Amino acid sequence: MRLIIIGCGYIGRQLGARLASRGEPVIGVVRSEASAVLLAPLGIQARRVDLPTDVPDALETAGADVFHLAPPPAEGSTDPVTARLVETFGEHGQPRRVVYVGTTGVYGDCAGAWVDESRAPEPVAERSLRRWDAEERLRTWSRETGGELVILRVAGIYACDRLPLARIRSGQPVVSLDEAPWSNRIHAEDLVEVCLAAMGRAPSGSVYNVCDGHPSTMTDYFLRIAEAAGLAPPPQIPLARAPGQVSAGMLSYLRESRRLSNRKLIDELGVQLRYPTLADGLRGCFGDDSRQA
Ligand SMILES: NC(=O)c1ccc[n+]([C@@H]2O[C@H](COP(=O)([O-])OP(=O)(O)OC[C@H]3O[C@@H](n4cnc5c(N)ncnc54)[C@H](OP(=O)(O)O)[C@@H]3O)[C@@H](O)[C@H]2O)c1
Numbered sequence: 001m002r003l004i005i006i007g008c009g010y011i012g013r014q015l016g017a018r019l020a021s022r023g024e025p026v027i028g029v030v031r032s033e034a035s036a037v038l039l040a041p042l043g044i045q046a047r048r049v050d051l052p053t054d055v056p057d058a059l060e061t062a063g064a065d066v067f068h069l070a071p072p073p074a075e076g077s078t079d080p081v082t083a084r085l086v087e088t089f090g091e092h093g094q095p096r097r098v099v100y101v102g103t104t105g106v107y108g109d110c111a112g113a114w115v116d117e118s119r120a121p122e123p124v125a126e127r128s129l130r131r132w133d134a135e136e137r138l139r140t141w142s143r144e145t146g147g148e149l150v151i152l153r154v155a156g157i158y159a160c161d162r163l164p165l166a167r168i169r170s171g172q173p174v175v176s177l178d179e180a181p182w183s184n185r186i187h188a189e190d191l192v193e194v195c196l197a198a199m200g201r202a203p204s205g206s207v208y209n210v211c212d213g214h215p216s217t218m219t220d221y222f223l224r225i226a227e228a229a230g231l232a233p234p235p236q237i238p239l240a241r242a243p244g245q246v247s248a249g250m251l252s253y254l255r256e257s258r259r260l261s262n263r264k265l266i267d268e269l270g271v272q273l274r275y276p277t278l279a280d281g282l283r284g285c286f287g288d289d290s291r292q293a
Pocket residue numbers: 006007008009010011012029030031032033035036049050051052069070071072081101102103104154155156157158
């Protein structure tokens with residue numbers, strides 16, 4: 001089986017290492033030399049391709065299992081990376097299956113409601129429009145070629161080496177706990193398991209929310225991490241003062257609130273999360289000494 005990881009970065013490396021450890025040849029596509037050199041020690045064969053500008057003449061996609069983790073560019077409302085990838089399939093051969101790692105932003109603001117995969121997406125932020133465009137292009141590809149497709153709508157990814165400790169140490173403020181919108185998370189290790197399950201056994205055409213099923217607010221997230229790490233809690237400010245005091249990216253997240261259900265992921269795909277709560281995840285980082293998060 002030919003295994004290709006398009007966008008073989010932080011998650012792709014963990015996924016690729018798992019696949020390579022089974023003795024399966026894995027190709028990891030990245031843009032930069034700095035990212036490429038990280039792959040060989042993990043048993044992943046690196047290919048440097050900058051979708052959409054490069055022509056990937058050596059990407060044997062025919063019959064392959066393709067994990068697509070490359071993000072869209074930072075601007076615009078469409079995803080030329082996915083557009084080029086689909087063209088590449090036409091040029092080099094159709095994959096057997098594509099597992100796409102997208103985002104939960106496609107649902108837009110849900111005013112704090114619980115959201116499962118039956119909810120009609122209403123993306124508003126440009127970053128979410130790009131993700132919706134990617135989903136739509138892949139659905140069209142699947143419909144037109146018969147290629148199998150599984151879409152993962154992934155919540156905020158965290159892991160021990162991916163906690164916002166620097167931000168907390170810098171003393172940047174967060175929105176007050178009672179005004180902060182709902183947000184959702186998934187531990188990186190669990191996301192890797194979900195990717196494997198999606199490729200291995202999800203029915204084609206499926207969409208899954210990928211989250212731990214225990215939403216809280218971004219403020220709660222920062223406060224719990226600070227406590228577990230023994231750092232001073234970040235100062236809280238009223239939501240109305242956020243525009244002048246938090247980054248544009250953070251502001252865009254503060255405009256949306258939703259609680260994501262992972263019931264389909266657990267009940268239908270049969271994934272057993274290693275870190276079903278933030279408390280479990282932080283215990284894995286800081287040991288049993290960390291307070292209950
Ligand atoms: N951060 C979150 O909480 C979150 C939540 C939901 C979904 N996601 C998405 O999940 C995916 C995996 O996340 P991650 O943390 O593993 O991301 P990451 O570490 O940034 O890795 C992305 C990889 O994609 C490659 N890439 C980017 N643009 C490319 C292009 N035009 N052509 C070819 N390769 C390209 C990068 O290569 P170079 O390093 O060489 O540039 C990098 O290897 C990403 O799409 C991310 O946006 C993230």
